[in-house]
Amino acid sequence: MSDVAFLGLGVMGFPMAGHLVKAGHDTVVFNRTSARAARWVETFGGSSAPTPREAARDRALVFACVGNDDDLRSVCLGEDGAFAGMRAGAVFVDHTTASATVARELAAIAKAHGLGFVDAPVSGGQAGAENGKLTVMCGGEPDAFALAEPAIAAYARACRLMGPVGAGQLTKMVNQICIAGLVQAVSEGIRFAEAAGLDPTMVVDVISKGAAQSWQMDNRHATMIARQFDFGFAVDWMRKDLAICLDEARRNGAPLPVTALVDQFYSDIQAHGGGRLDTSSLISRLDV
Incomplete structure (x- = not known):
């Protein structure tokens, strides 16, 4: 068991930090909205701190799951940032879906402070976080990953080191690129079935037993047919993620025509x- 901190208690971080407590880790949390941190403590136990630095003080592992690159910098850097409170040899694990650029930037700063850094974005959505069944894609040094992996297991069904720092974020970009195309394809398939006078539920039941099967089809077809969308992974978040993908593609030269279209x-x-x-x-x- 480890002494850990968790920074960011959004729809993902709130249950993820809770799983750390359930697994026996001594957990301190930080959230910009202190009322949410208080509700987390009431729900799971553990304790909260007023700043990332205080939450991270003397912790062996510090996890973060915040909104974007700038949010991540704000919890890591500065007088009240986590890096200022972490002890030498501790490891910072970032679950934010962010750019590979910021991962490399912060890893270099962490190294200068004698800290390890693992970029570890997740897939599985809110349900995966709540059920402890996330897929975690990691980038970093093997020693840092080895220290973090046992704690990550509290909320992951799969966790793999993909390469050096930034490789986790790049893998998550592949994940989002694939999802964008799949959701559009399922949308078009269902709408075609409806226009053709077929029962779309029956259609999906049949084709999901064959080569067209996907997580998106299995888990989203019923609510898509019912036109129910008040849950799940928000469009705003997906556009943030796709912007990261498209920016990286401009850098590495990979063509993403379908991703760019679905983004629009x-x-x-x-x-x-x-x-x-x-x-x-x-x-x-x-x-229409």
Whole structure:
């Protein structure tokens, strides 16, 4: 068991930190909204701290799951940042979906402080976080990963070191690129079935037993058919992630024509007030 800290108690971080307590880790949390940190303590036990530095003080492992690159820098750096409170040899594990650039930037600063750094974005959504069944894609030094992996197991069904710092974020980009195309394809398939006079539920039941099967089809077809989107992974978050993918593609030269197109489709959803809807709301664009 380890003394750990967890920074960021959003829809993912709140249950993830809870799983650390359930696994027996002595856990201190920080959240920008102190009321949410207080609710976490009431729910799971553990304790909270007023700053990232205080939460990270003398902890063997410090986890973070925040919004974007700038949020990550704010909890790591500065007088009240986590790096200022961590002891030499401790490891910072970042579960934020962020850029590979910021991962490398912060890893270099961490190394100068005698700290380890692992970029470890996750896949599985809110349900995966709540059920402790996330997939975790990691980048970093093997020694740092080895220290972090046993604690990550509290909320992961799969955790793999993909390469040096930044490799975790790059792998998550591949994940989001694939999801974008899959959700659009499922949307078009369901809408075609409806237009053709078929029962879309029966259609999906049949084709999901064959080569068309995917997680998105299995877990989202029913709510897509019912046009229910008030849950899940928000369009706003997906556009943030796709912007990271497209920016990296411009850097490495990988062509992403479908991803760029679907990103614009999500922009349409946002323009009609759907930024907080689940990503499966793509099908609503086809209802014209």
